[in-house]
Amino acid sequence: AQRVTQPEKLLSVFKGAPVELKCNYSYSGSPELFWYVQYSRQRLQLLLRHISRESIKGFTADLNKGETSFHLKKPFAQEEDSAMYYCALRAGTYKYIFGTGTRLKVLA
Amino acid sequence: NAGVTQTPKFRILKIGQSMTLQCTQDMNHNYMYWYRQDPGMGLKLIYYSVGAGITDKGEVPNGYNVSRSTTEDFPLRLELAAPSQTSVYFCASSSGGGARNEQFFGPGTRLTVL
Numbered sequence: 127a128q129r130v131t132q133p134e135k136l137l138s139v140f141k142g143a144p145v146e147l148k149c150n151y152s153y154s155g156s157p158e159l160f161w162y163v164q165y166s167r168q169r170l171q172l173l174l175r176h177i178s179r180e181s182i183k184g185f186t187a188d189l190n191k192g193e194t195s196f197h198l199k200k201p202f203a204q205e206e207d208s209a210m211y212y213c214a215l216r217a218g219t220y221k222y223i224f225g226t227g228t229r230l231k232v233l234a
Numbered sequence: 235n236a237g238v239t240q241t242p243k244f245r246i247l248k249i250g251q252s253m254t255l256q257c258t259q260d261m262n263h264n265y266m267y268w269y270r271q272d273p274g275m276g277l278k279l280i281y282y283s284v285g286a287g288i289t290d291k292g293e294v295p296n297g298y299n300v301s302r303s304t305t306e307d308f309p310l311r312l313e314l315a316a317p318s319q320t321s322v323y324f325c326a327s328s329s330g331g332g333a334r335n336e337q338f339f340g341p342g343t344r345l346t347v348l
Contacts, residue, residue, distance in 0.1 A: 130276065169238075170324065170339040177334065212276065219331045220267070220284075221292070224276030 128153050128217045132225035139203050140233050147198040147228050149187075149213030158216040159196040161187055162224075165209045173198075173211070183207070203232045235260050238340035240325050246346045247315040255310040255343050257325030265328045266308040267292075267337065268300065270321040277324060283308055284331065315347045 129152040139145055151157055161173040174182045176189045176196060187198045196213060213225040241256045259266065264285045269277040279292030283302040297319060299311040308327075312319060325340040 135274075169341045172336045175334075214276075220265070220282045220290075221279060222277075222337070224269075224278075226274060226276050 128215065128223055130213050130215050130223050130225040132211075132213055132228050134228045135226070136229045136231065138231045138233060141205055142202050145198075145200045145203045145207065145230065145232075147211050147213075147230065149196045149198065149225060151194050151196065151213075151215050153194075153215055153217060155217070157189065157191070157194075157196075159187070159189055160214040160216070160222075161185070161196075161198050162212040162214060163209050164212070170212070203230075205232045205234060208232045237261065238325055238327055238338050240323075240340035240343050242343060243341070244344045246348060247312075248348060249315060249317065251315050252311070252313050253315065253345075255312075255323055255325075255345075257308045257310065257340060258306050259308075259325075259327040259338070260306065261327060261329070261338065262305060263327035263329050263338070264305065265331055265335070266302065267326045267328075268298070268308070268310045269324045269326065270294065270319075271324065271342075272321050280310065280323075312345075317347050319345065320347045321345060 131150045159176045163173040164170045185200045212227045215223045238259045267282045268280040271277045278294045281300040283289045323343045326337040328335040328337045
């Protein structure tokens, strides 16, 4: 079965604390994974993709095929990081499977 | 550039009514997509198009129709609205279908069917 699981609906952390948003996937092929973010009153936008191995706004995500995970991490959370975060799996040329999302709240 | 625009922002329909959700992009993207997001769920692909005149079904196409007469526009039609179609609808576009081609999303249309 093709599936993306984000186990936490809500994650609250204090400013300056480390953040880890969890994402696990189920896919028989070679996975391509993404993190999308939706800030308040803004549209969904791409944050990062695993094939680029990039760090965006201080966030990184490493694909762990053994654990079938693609967790999003940031060492020091900022208030402006508060948003909804969606993990997505590309399971075909046009087919993307999205997780249910995690709301991150960074407390002052 | 406006990017991907959707109209309307909100709509309430009665059961059995029909409506068209409009989607337009000004980035000259060939690929366009319609997703729905039910409360507490992830996005699910309804239909997609790889160019003008070419459309195909996604994961949840029942109850919907699409057309793509121009590169810019990709309207989604609901013929007989049902309560199960209450959802937030997102349109997206990309320059290609591969993983390196970022999907750009519209702001969404919140539809309630009563």
